Amino acid sequence: MTGRVIAVVGPSGVGKDSVMEGLHAALPNAHLVRRVITRDKDAGGEDFDAVSEAEFEELVRNGAFAIHWHAHGLSYGIPTMVKYQLGQGKDCLINFSRNMLRPAESIFPNLIVLNVTAAPETIAKRLVARNRETEAEIAKRLAQADKALPTGLDVRHLPNDGPLAETVARGIALLRPDRVPRRADVAATGQSPTKSETVS
Ligand SMILES: Nc1ncnc2c1ncn2[C@@H]1O[C@H](COP(=O)(O)OP(=O)(O)OP(=O)(O)O)[C@@H](O)[C@H]1O
Numbered sequence: 001m002t003g004r005v006i007a008v009v010g011p012s013g014v015g016k017d018s019v020m021e022g023l024h025a026a027l028p029n030a031h032l033v034r035r036v037i038t039r040d041k042d043a044g045g046e047d048f049d050a051v052s053e054a055e056f057e058e059l060v061r062n063g064a065f066a067i068h069w070h071a072h073g074l075s076y077g078i079p080t081m082v083k084y085q086l087g088q089g090k091d092c093l094i095n096f097s098r099n100m101l102r103p104a105e106s107i108f109p110n111l112i113v114l115n116v117t118a119a120p121e122t123i124a125k126r127l128v129a130r131n132r133e134t135e136a137e138i139a140k141r142l143a144q145a146d147k148a149l150p151t152g153l154d155v156r157h158l159p160n161d162g163p164l165a166e167t168v169a170r171g172i173a174l175l176r177p178d179r180v181p182r183r184a185d186v187a188a189t190g191q192s193p194t195k196s197e198t199v200s
């Protein structure tokens with residue numbers, strides 16, 4: 001059976017990478033996708049392949065990416081290898097861009113969106129504490145924190161205001177392939193129960 005693409009989205013600093021690491025540790029069938037990014041290799045944070053802009057463009061020309069995008073003055077690519085992993089039946093966890101969810105639908109038919117959220121002041125504190133971006137870069141990222149998600153996708157909401165371990169435990173429950181939605185989910189959305197799910 002084909003694996004699922006689990007597109008982890010949310011504002012910069014909300015905790016996507018942290019949640020993904022926790023899910024990866026707990027779910028043996030979930031592959032953590034390593035992104036190619038035009039970011040300094042010593043920037044810290046997620047494990048990624050650092051390339052120059054010229055190298056990135058060459059990779060694009062050579063069809064190295066299943067999908068790629070530009071954000072925050074950087075370029076991000078998801079290696080085509082992900083399709084092999086999906087073909088092997090592995091779920092693939094990808095730190096994704098909210099802007100790319102619509103195009104992703106046709107590239108990855110088995111797409112689940114894990115929408116990580118937190119209060120704006122919590123996100124701001126985390127970005128400062130992480131110390132990866134300058135003050136000006138942090139301000140720009142915070143200005144883009146609020147972005148609507150496209151409609152009609154299978155979105156599962158994961159608040160990350162509290163302890164990370166609790167978020168990860170709720171994330172695991174949200175991703176269970178046999179998960180039966182709560183009645184409240186059905187009533188709240190008034191549509192297909194799998195379209196929008198939250199575990200509290
Ligand atoms: N539940 C949590 N409680 C406390 N700190 C957290 C929690 N989740 C994440 N953090 C911290 O918040 C900071 C931002 O987390 P992370 O880098 O995972 O965010 P991100 O959403 O992947 O950001 P970006 O999109 O910019 O890469 C990190 O320093 C991380 O350790």
Ligand SMILES: O=P(O)(O)OC[C@H]1O[C@H](OP(=O)(O)O)[C@H](O)[C@@H]1O
Nearest residue numbers: 010012071076095096097098099144
């Ligand atoms: O705002 P949207 O489009 O959702 O996300 C844009 C980009 O922001 C984050 O980048 P980083 O991991 O902080 O470098 C995401 O991973 C994504 O690549």
